[in-house]
Amino acid sequence: MQVINYPTPEQYATIIQRPVMDFEEIEQRVRPIMEAVKTRGDEALREYSLQFDKVAIRDIRVTPEELEQAESQLTPELKEAIQVAYQNIETFHRVQKEAVQKVETMEGVTCWRKSVAIQKVGLYIPGGTAPLFSTVLMLGIPAKLAGCEELVLCTPPNAQGQIHPAILFTANLIGIQKVYKVGGAQAIAAMTFGTESISKVYKIFGPGNQYVTAAKQLATKEGVAIDMPAGPSEVAVLADRSARPAFIAADLLSQAEHGVDSQVLLITDHPPLVEDVQKEVESQLAQLPRKEIAVKALENSRMVLTKTMDKALELVNEYAAEHLIIATDNADELADSIYNAGSVFLGHYTPESAGDYASGTNHTLPTYGFARNYSGVSLDSFIKKVTFQKITKAGIEKLGPYVEEMAAAEQLDAHKNAVTVRIKE
Amino acid sequence: MQVINYPTPEQYATIIQRPVMDFEEIEQRVRPIMEAVKTRGDEALREYSLQFDKVAIRDIRVTPEELEQAESQLTPELKEAIQVAYQNIETFHRVQKEAVQKVETMEGVTCWRKSVAIQKVGLYIPGGTAPLFSTVLMLGIPAKLAGCEELVLCTPPNAQGQIHPAILFTANLIGIQKVYKVGGAQAIAAMTFGTESISKVYKIFGPGNQYVTAAKQLATKEGVAIDMPAGPSEVAVLADRSARPAFIAADLLSQAEHGVDSQVLLITDHPPLVEDVQKEVESQLAQLPRKEIAVKALENSRMVLTKTMDKALELVNEYAAEHLIIATDNADELADSIYNAGSVFLGHYTPESAGDYASGTNHTLPTYGFARNYSGVSLDSFIKKVTFQKITKAGIEKLGPYVEEMAAAEQLDAHKNAVTVRIKE
Numbered sequence: 001m002q003v004i005n006y007p008t009p010e011q012y013a014t015i016i017q018r019p020v021m022d023f024e025e026i027e028q029r030v031r032p033i034m035e036a037v038k039t040r041g042d043e044a045l046r047e048y049s050l051q052f053d054k055v056a057i058r059d060i061r062v063t064p065e066e067l068e069q070a071e072s073q074l075t076p077e078l079k080e081a082i083q084v085a086y087q088n089i090e091t092f093h094r095v096q097k098e099a100v101q102k103v104e105t106m107e108g109v110t111c112w113r114k115s116v117a118i119q120k121v122g123l124y125i126p127g128g129t130a131p132l133f134s135t136v137l138m139l140g141i142p143a144k145l146a147g148c149e150e151l152v153l154c155t156p157p158n159a160q161g162q163i164h165p166a167i168l169f170t171a172n173l174i175g176i177q178k179v180y181k182v183g184g185a186q187a188i189a190a191m192t193f194g195t196e197s198i199s200k201v202y203k204i205f206g207p208g209n210q211y212v213t214a215a216k217q218l219a220t221k222e223g224v225a226i227d228m229p230a231g232p233s234e235v236a237v238l239a240d241r242s243a244r245p246a247f248i249a250a251d252l253l254s255q256a257e258h259g260v261d262s263q264v265l266l267i268t269d270h271p272p273l274v275e276d277v278q279k280e281v282e283s284q285l286a287q288l289p290r291k292e293i294a295v296k297a298l299e300n301s302r303m304v305l306t307k308t309m310d311k312a313l314e315l316v317n318e319y320a321a322e323h324l325i326i327a328t329d330n331a332d333e334l335a336d337s338i339y340n341a342g343s344v345f346l347g348h349y350t351p352e353s354a355g356d357y358a359s360g361t362n363h364t365l366p367t368y369g370f371a372r373n374y375s376g377v378s379l380d381s382f383i384k385k386v387t388f389q390k391i392t393k394a395g396i397e398k399l400g401p402y403v404e405e406m407a408a409a410e411q412l413d414a415h416k417n418a419v420t421v422r423i424k425e
Numbered sequence: 426m427q428v429i430n431y432p433t434p435e436q437y438a439t440i441i442q443r444p445v446m447d448f449e450e451i452e453q454r455v456r457p458i459m460e461a462v463k464t465r466g467d468e469a470l471r472e473y474s475l476q477f478d479k480v481a482i483r484d485i486r487v488t489p490e491e492l493e494q495a496e497s498q499l500t501p502e503l504k505e506a507i508q509v510a511y512q513n514i515e516t517f518h519r520v521q522k523e524a525v526q527k528v529e530t531m532e533g534v535t536c537w538r539k540s541v542a543i544q545k546v547g548l549y550i551p552g553g554t555a556p557l558f559s560t561v562l563m564l565g566i567p568a569k570l571a572g573c574e575e576l577v578l579c580t581p582p583n584a585q586g587q588i589h590p591a592i593l594f595t596a597n598l599i600g601i602q603k604v605y606k607v608g609g610a611q612a613i614a615a616m617t618f619g620t621e622s623i624s625k626v627y628k629i630f631g632p633g634n635q636y637v638t639a640a641k642q643l644a645t646k647e648g649v650a651i652d653m654p655a656g657p658s659e660v661a662v663l664a665d666r667s668a669r670p671a672f673i674a675a676d677l678l679s680q681a682e683h684g685v686d687s688q689v690l691l692i693t694d695h696p697p698l699v700e701d702v703q704k705e706v707e708s709q710l711a712q713l714p715r716k717e718i719a720v721k722a723l724e725n726s727r728m729v730l731t732k733t734m735d736k737a738l739e740l741v742n743e744y745a746a747e748h749l750i751i752a753t754d755n756a757d758e759l760a761d762s763i764y765n766a767g768s769v770f771l772g773h774y775t776p777e778s779a780g781d782y783a784s785g786t787n788h789t790l791p792t793y794g795f796a797r798n799y800s801g802v803s804l805d806s807f808i809k810k811v812t813f814q815k816i817t818k819a820g821i822e823k824l825g826p827y828v829e830e831m832a833a834a835e836q837l838d839a840h841k842n843a844v845t846v847r848i849k850e
Contacts, residue, residue, distance in 0.1 A: 077830050078830055078831070078834050080827070080830075081826075081827040081828075081830035081831050081834075082831065084531075084824075084827045085827060085831065087530075088530040088531055088534070088824075091528060091530045092528050092530050092536050095526055095528055096538070098523075101520055103516060103517050103520055103785065105512075105513040105516045105517050105784060105785035106509075106513060106784075106785075109513070109779070109784050109785065111517050111784055111785045111786050113521070113803070116763075116764045116765075117764070118797070118798050119764065119765070119797070130835040130836040130837060131834070131835060132835060133831075133834070133835070134831060134835060166834055202797045202798040203798045220654075223654075223793075223794065223795070224798070225795075225798040225799060229645075229648075244850070246846050247843070247846055247847060250839065250842050250843040250845075250846045250847075251843050253839040253842070253843075254837070254839040254840040254842065254843040256839070257837060257838070257839040257840070258837075284839075284842065287838075287842075288838055288839055288842075289836070289838050290836075290837070290838065290839065294839065331815070332815065335813060338541075338811065339541045339542070339544065339811075340541075340544070341811055342811070342812070343811070343812040343813075343814070344811060344812070344813045344814070345814055346813060346814065346815040347815055347816070348847075349816050349817060349818045349820065349821045349847055350814055350815055350816040350821070351821070351828075351843035351844055351847060352840075352843065353828050353832055353837075353840040353841070353843045353844055354534070354814070354816055354821065354824060354825075354828055354844070355812075355814055356828075356832075356840060357827070357828045357831045357832065357840075358824055358827050358828050358831065359530060359531075359534050359536055359814050359816065359824060360528065360530035360531075360534070360536045360814075361536050361812045361814055362812065366809075368648075369648065370648070370650075371809070371811075372543070372544070372627045372809075373543050373627040373628045373648075373649070373650040373809070374650060374809060375808075375809045375810040375811075376810070376812060378538070378810060378812075380805070380810070383800075384791075384796070384797075384798070384799060384800045385800040385801070385803060385805070386763065386764075386766055386767070386768070386769060386796075386800075387767070387768040387769070387780075387786040387787065387801060387803075388760060388768070388769045388771060389768070389769070389770055389771065389775055389779070389780055389784050389785075389786055390756070390757065390770075390771040390772055390775055391772070391774050391775040391779055391784065392774060393774045395774065396774045396775070396776070396779065399509075399513075399779060399783060399784060400779075401506075402505070402506040402509045402510060402782070402783050403506075403776075403778055403779055403781075403782045403783050405502050405503055405505075405506035406503070406506045406507065406510065406558075406559060406782045406783065407778055407781075407782065409503050409506075409556070409558070409591055410555040410556060410557060410558070410559060411555040411714070411715075412555060412679070412682060412683075412715070412778075413682070413712075413713055413714050413715065414675065414678040414679040414681070414682040414709075414713055414715065414719065415679040415682070415778040415781060415782075416778070417675050417678070417679065417709065417712075417713075418672070418675040418676050418678075418679040418776035418777065418778045419776055419778055419779070420675075421671050421672055421675045422672060422773075422774055422776060425669070
């Protein structure tokens, strides 16, 4: 990790820089995949699965039996853990429901918003090195709470054409019945255009490699919404003299093991912490199965020493981290100064991994500085808020003249007339 | 308007079709504008204003004096109307504020969300045929309520280098001080990259012509968020035998006068209404200053007769209108069946133009079928929801083992270790 001491504000731009993403070339490779799935449907899905995942899929859709039988392949401990996580995530997302609140803005003019589920949503769960059943929880639970009618889940099968039982068990627990053995850009294409097996959806959620990310971007050009723009995962740790180097090192490494393009950042006003954390990182790193990935990620990473906590906070807000850990005794107080972050973890006993799995918050968060202008996934991501209004005859008589005045000033006479015909009646 | 009687579900796809938008060519023309403003800043803004708006801008920024003096150029009636609209819009958007709600998902595990304003936002207000001061209200009021720190407003000047006083008066009323005399794609580029005069922002709002729309799409590739994808404006009217043909005709025309690519739709189960509304449309059309625009828009438009109200509702939801007027006596009841719409106007005395200007709801709404997967602009559009969590030592001892179990199953050992080091301590 690069160490930067007492940066000037001019240096901030360099410190907050993320690994460069260039999708132009990948987009060129993904375009024909989208096109093929659009025109040839399931046939194209089978071809790409054979080509990319080296597997000949017989049945694209997971059978009800496969979903039911997954449970028997999990240890009781893992099942219990998933169920506890389920409870906490459900509890946290359930309170996000909003009651309809009618507002009489003027006598006879009543306005309100109603939350309505997006009817058809697609969840993408990556395969690859690890079975991300936690993401099934994070996307499936709010989708169910929102009341989405059609829930499609796509995930790549292994070489034997199977999906990891933890993914199937979790999907079944949530009540997701439409699970498909398709991964990569072709899965996103299937949910964008629909195929014989897989329904077209209105919004696509979930992480993925750069092909999946590029495909989601292309999906937006077809009128499909996506959860948020994607980038490599990242964590920033803000620490002072009260912090434990071993905890911080563990937090940095838990992010670094995600992928070679992950980024971790330590920002502190306490000089000895830089060296202490470095030593701890080295010693913990030695034990990690995913050591090679973490080492690469650490090359993109930085430790920054600031003169004061205020300077540190300034930099933290500039960085706009996906995950921000505030490892100080006064974390609650410092939290009030945070305005750019995806999810914030307060105090010495709140590791990021708690939120990644089971505390209740969502782990689908804005990366790559998008925490400046996007929220993480929540119940809101699965609903639209439709506005309603009802005006009485007395109401339009009162409000109408103002509308007529404004419409006339905007030279929109038909707008004005829609009021006039009602008042004149 | 095309009349379609008793369509089969197979015909729905044709009925709900919007005028085709093709941005490929326009994007090609907008790209060099974006690039020029990125590299040459204000200089490029001046050049494009001269080229496209035929005006040599001296001062890009509107002076405080210009802002203050605008008031004297408005009639008392218009000022009062704007102030009434301001009040109603403020009232409706203020109740959208959410209090922080802390949730203890497990003993010692507390999670919450906090609404934080997007720091820097840009508002685009089109010039052209009419001064859209109403859009200043619709974007500026929630931005102020949200607490956005930096508020930039760009709008094209007229040939004399001036901005319509109603736009300046409204901006001043809201407290927007940074108003710039720049329009078109170059304005969007300025807010995307920043220039000597205009600050870079994190999210851009507002309607515009196809150049502005294309520029906003390109801005998203630079990490800037936008309010929503754009399309031509539209209204659907759902009516039964209780409806007044004159009211419906006025509503259809108030949409049709927006632009030649606008679309209006009448859906009814009452056969005589089709002819009655057609007659009314013709007679009202004759009086309209923007008749030529409206006539063109009506060519893209349809009247659909259905056997039952249930069929009509089905089609209304398929269409997913930006504006939906339910012109029936039982509008409140029918409203419960609406799941795809931007804003819904209930009953015979609730014209769309009330919501366009002054009832309190926002008029920046999802068009082109995007009401299936997007909400209109609201206070939410100007904030991010940041999640926070705090876990006590006892809390991590309780929650931790489940996190360890799940992390191990996902083969993410460093994630597991971030818990283990804390429990072991």
